[in-house]
Amino acid sequence: MSEVLKNVIVGTAGHIDHGKSALVEALTGTHPDRLAEEKRRGITIDLGFAFLEDDGVRFGFIDVPGHERFVSNMLAGAAGIDLVLLVIAADESIKPQTREHFEICKLLGVQQGVIALTKRDLVDDNFLALAQLEIEEYLRGSFMENAPIVPLSAKTGAGLAELKIALHHAAERVKGKDATHSFRLPIDRSFAMKGFGAVVTGTLISGSIAPGEGVELFPSGQRLRVRGVQTGGQNVARAFAGQRTAVNLAGIEYTSLKRGMGLAEPGKFRSTRRIDAQFTLLPGSHKLKHRDRVHFHATAMETIAEIFLYGANELAPGESALVHLRLQDEVLALSGDRFLARQFSPVTTIGGGVVLDPLARRPLLRDTGRPAFLQTLRDGAGTEILAAMISRAPMGLRWEEIVARTGWKASEIREALAPLSASAGVKVIGPDRPLLLEGKSFMELSRNILQNVENFQRANPLVPGIAQEDLRAKVGRRVRPESFRASLTELVADKQLEVLGEIVKRAGTGITLQPDEQAAKEKIAAAFRTAALAVPAAKEVLSELQVEVKRAEKLLHMLLREKVLVRVSPELIFHQQALAHLKGQLLAYKKDRGERISVPSFKDLTGITRKYAIPLLEYLDRERLTRRMGDERVIL
Numbered sequence: 001m002s003e004v005l006k007n008v009i010v011g012t013a014g015h016i017d018h019g020k021s022a023l024v025e026a027l028t029g030t031h032p033d034r035l036a037e038e039k040r041r042g043i044t045i046d047l048g049f050a051f052l053e054d055d056g057v058r059f060g061f062i063d064v065p066g067h068e069r070f071v072s073n074m075l076a077g078a079a080g081i082d083l084v085l086l087v088i089a090a091d092e093s094i095k096p097q098t099r100e101h102f103e104i105c106k107l108l109g110v111q112q113g114v115i116a117l118t119k120r121d122l123v124d125d126n127f128l129a130l131a132q133l134e135i136e137e138y139l140r141g142s143f144m145e146n147a148p149i150v151p152l153s154a155k156t157g158a159g160l161a162e163l164k165i166a167l168h169h170a171a172e173r174v175k176g177k178d179a180t181h182s183f184r185l186p187i188d189r190s191f192a193m194k195g196f197g198a199v200v201t202g203t204l205i206s207g208s209i210a211p212g213e214g215v216e217l218f219p220s221g222q223r224l225r226v227r228g229v230q231t232g233g234q235n236v237a238r239a240f241a242g243q244r245t246a247v248n249l250a251g252i253e254y255t256s257l258k259r260g261m262g263l264a265e266p267g268k269f270r271s272t273r274r275i276d277a278q279f280t281l282l283p284g285s286h287k288l289k290h291r292d293r294v295h296f297h298a299t300a301m302e303t304i305a306e307i308f309l310y311g312a313n314e315l316a317p318g319e320s321a322l323v324h325l326r327l328q329d330e331v332l333a334l335s336g337d338r339f340l341a342r343q344f345s346p347v348t349t350i351g352g353g354v355v356l357d358p359l360a361r362r363p364l365l366r367d368t369g370r371p372a373f374l375q376t377l378r379d380g381a382g383t384e385i386l387a388a389m390i391s392r393a394p395m396g397l398r399w400e401e402i403v404a405r406t407g408w409k410a411s412e413i414r415e416a417l418a419p420l421s422a423s424a425g426v427k428v429i430g431p432d433r434p435l436l437l438e439g440k441s442f443m444e445l446s447r448n449i450l451q452n453v454e455n456f457q458r459a460n461p462l463v464p465g466i467a468q469e470d471l472r473a474k475v476g477r478r479v480r481p482e483s484f485r486a487s488l489t490e491l492v493a494d495k496q497l498e499v500l501g502e503i504v505k506r507a508g509t510g511i512t513l514q515p516d517e518q519a520a521k522e523k524i525a526a527a528f529r530t531a532a533l534a535v536p537a538a539k540e541v542l543s544e545l546q547v548e549v550k551r552a553e554k555l556l557h558m559l560l561r562e563k564v565l566v567r568v569s570p571e572l573i574f575h576q577q578a579l580a581h582l583k584g585q586l587l588a589y590k591k592d593r594g595e596r597i598s599v600p601s602f603k604d605l606t607g608i609t610r611k612y613a614i615p616l617l618e619y620l621d622r623e624r625l626t627r628r629m630g631d632e633r634v635i636l
């Protein structure tokens, strides 16, 4: 069972002709050069792959080209490696691409390594010892300071057994990739397989994938289905993080799949063109100026980036800074991803760094809090990072956005959130994938709502309260509907507000009518009640009252709001009792004479004129008590 083997991706690194490909062949039996041109010229141009299963470990070798012209190919494979096999020929020792590849490994954050001192058969003991000294000195202070240096010869086989032992020791210390995380596969090759269609390969950097599952292609966002999965040349039921993986995709031509694209769990992540990052300029390079452009490499992809320096005009060699990268193409990047920068001419690696915020906004001068925020992203623990993200999201931080920006698992988000929600520093709105709002913003919102209700009631003493819709508009657009609802619910639970249908009012408040107002209100209601369906015009009713017209109108509205009266058309108002009576009549009609009723029959039934009958029928249609069919109505 391949799942019980530890999967370790080993990347070769080193100068051209130092014996990387020969060594991979000597270890695995597979010569990694696959292209005809590579075979003809005897040099590695593109990435090569080979496997070795040995003593509980499955080593996936990525053999990289050493030639300086093919460093970008080297980088496409370098992203997923757990362990570097730094290949140095004993007769030449350290050369330019030994250095460049090693710098790249450092920038990519590779943690483990072994040095293969090849071509042992070409040098004497003294020469070998000198090379060894030089290498030790070169590696001092780096992550490979204590890495084993194994002299060997791919030609005679001497030292290969020792190298395997050293690889095993290093493999034990490899942390391994997280198979429980979201699926993500940067694509480093694509091709068509006869009878199967499009196939992509890559190092499965997190999660797992199985035939039948859906995936999202980045940066396009296309949804695709996985037809088959292979690791190490075998069909498997599921491939896991840390394995070299080939995925057969349905629904796409292989020609539209390219190195640098990626597959990921659908719907989780977003492509980006703007990234905030920590960037380190290598000691040997020229100083970097604000808005310099570089080749940008991350996972298997490559594009061009413009580098904005936060608060500085230039960066000195060997220094590190917070930067904003504006990318020429959309990419899938997650926080924590490593990237490399190469200058334009000559094309050499000048630095690299770590993505802090993959969904960064355009740098703005007034956004003075950004550097501090990025420092928190860089140095902070989960809870601090989440708190900082929430405080920079005045309208609330959506769960989906946390996932897209951090790549955290749901359990990680909950863990980071727990202390914040417990201390009321953060308001958690909604059950499943809640919206997170700063506690103080939520309190402000509640105050704002209360104030608006109060203001309204003060200005409109004869109105029982403000309509929810109007309140929503007063509170403003910068409040999300779910925040508004949550605050309202909480204010009701706290007995500060009452909600009556669509009306919101301060708890305990009611309209106290003056005796003359009360009498007038009753008179209005009575006028409509006694009129039944032969209702008077509202104007007439109001003009006969003791109170002046303005107050009388408010009383009428009050009755409408209380649903004692119902406005059927702009001119027609009925008492609700009359309408209830009419509904009863219609049901009786349906029972006796069938569900169809014509306008004349309706007039007969109700004894009203056509002038009233038509708006009333239209009202009944709207209320879904009747439905119009030609000239008739169907009673529902």
Ligand SMILES: Nc1nc2c(ncn2[C@@H]2O[C@H](COP(=O)(O)OP(=O)(O)O)[C@@H](O)[C@H]2O)c(=O)[nH]1
Pocket (backbone or CB within 6 Å): 014, 015, 016, 017, 018, 019, 020, 021, 022, 023, 042, 043, 044, 066, 087, 118, 119, 120, 121, 122, 152, 153, 154, 155, 156
């Ligand atoms: N004598 C000797 N030659 C070697 C050894 N390893 C590789 N070579 C030769 O060195 C040349 C370059 O090897 P290759 O594996 O292509 O180097 P790469 O460019 O680092 O991949 C080839 O001709 C190999 O046969 C070794 O250990 N001893």
Ligand SMILES: [Mg+2]
Pocket (backbone or CB within 6 Å): 020, 021, 022, 043, 044, 063, 064, 065, 066
């Ligand atoms: Mg090679």
